[in-house]
Amino acid sequence: MQKISVLSAALLVAGFVVGSPSSNAADSPLGYKDTPIIPGQPWHVHDPDRPHPRIVTPAATFSHNAAAPADATVLFDGKDLSKWQNDKGQAAEWKVENGYMEVVAKKGNISTKEEFGDFQLHIEFATPANVQGNSQGRGNSGIFLHGIYEMQVLDSYDNPTYADGQVGAMYGQYPPLVNPVKKPGEWQSYDIIFEAPQFDKDGKLIKKASVTSILNGVVVHHKKEYMGPTQHKELTNYDRVHSSRGPIALQDHGNPMRFRNIWIRPLGEYDKP
Numbered sequence: 366m367q368k369i370s371v372l373s374a375a376l377l378v379a380g381f382v383v384g385s386p387s388s389n390a391a392d393s394p395l396g397y398k399d400t401p402i403i404p405g406q407p408w409h410v411h412d413p414d415r416p417h418p419r420i421v422t423p424a425a426t427f428s429h430n431a432a433a434p435a436d437a438t439v440l441f442d443g444k445d446l447s448k449w450q451n452d453k454g455q456a457a458e459w460k461v462e463n464g465y466m467e468v469v470a471k472k473g474n475i476s477t478k479e480e481f482g483d484f485q486l487h488i489e490f491a492t493p494a495n496v497q498g499n500s501q502g503r504g505n506s507g508i509f510l511h512g513i514y515e516m517q518v519l520d521s522y523d524n525p526t527y528a529d530g531q532v533g534a535m536y537g538q539y540p541p542l543v544n545p546v547k548k549p550g551e552w553q554s555y556d557i558i559f560e561a562p563q564f565d566k567d568g569k570l571i572k573k574a575s576v577t578s579i580l581n582g583v584v585v586h587h588k589k590e591y592m593g594p595t596q597h598k599e600l601t602n603y604d605r606v607h608s609s610r611g612p613i614a615l616q617d618h619g620n621p622m623r624f625r626n627i628w629i630r631p632l633g634e635y636d637k638p
Contacts, residue, residue: 427556429626
């Protein structure tokens with residue numbers, strides 16, 4: 366069993382919910398007012414009254430179909446899931462066809478077998494062209510950095526939901542700066558730069574995880590710090606996290622989401638050849 370399985374189990378036992386709830390109900394909630402106030406913000410977690418980011422129409426393409434650089438690891442080339450596994454450390458069972466992988470409901474999340482520290486990640490996704498459900502029940506998945514820090518994937522095209530849960534959000538913590546979403550069924554690109562949390566020799570946090578994220582060619586976060594691992598309807602911190610490495614995970618939320626062209630490369634360090 367790989368480390369992601371152990372880590373996920375530990376977080377769940379400790380009270381963490383890794384990702385938004387798996388539901389594709391026709392009438393999903395548009396937010397909650399019975400959740401905690403986010404520290405340093407006036408908003409509840411998933412507050413329905415939190416302002417929604419303005420819409421920015423993206424260009425037709427940005428990094429769509431971008432080839433991997435020479436120092437990148439190709440995580441998915443459109444052919445197989447040999448570099449991925451399910452939550453039990455077994456072979457991933459999502460569908461692969463026509464150059465993309467597609468979520469198969471109830472087969473669970475999948476994660477990379479390899480773990481990473483600081484990285485640049487490229488990934489492309491498409492929400493279902495056949496629109497069903499609303500709010501969090503429509504075109505929902507997630508990209509989990511180190512398996513626990515979520516960048517939200519959702520069909521946010523004319524689909525109201527809570528602002529910290531729309532596409533581009535650091536789920537449950539910060540909405541995206543703007544909403545550059547494409548129409549359902551169209552391929553969209555995420556380019557994510559992630560800096561891992563750092564801990565001292567005693568396991569004490571000395572630097573929070575942070576992310577710069579570009580969605581369809583538009584910056585939606587810039588060096589924004591995660592308050593801790595992603596949770597649904599709860600606050601978060603780093604009390605139970607002590608690792609500076611982890612896998613990339615993709616969420617099965619019950620919707621037939623598609624992903625393609627996934628590659629990752631280490632950031633490296635200055636003055637180190």
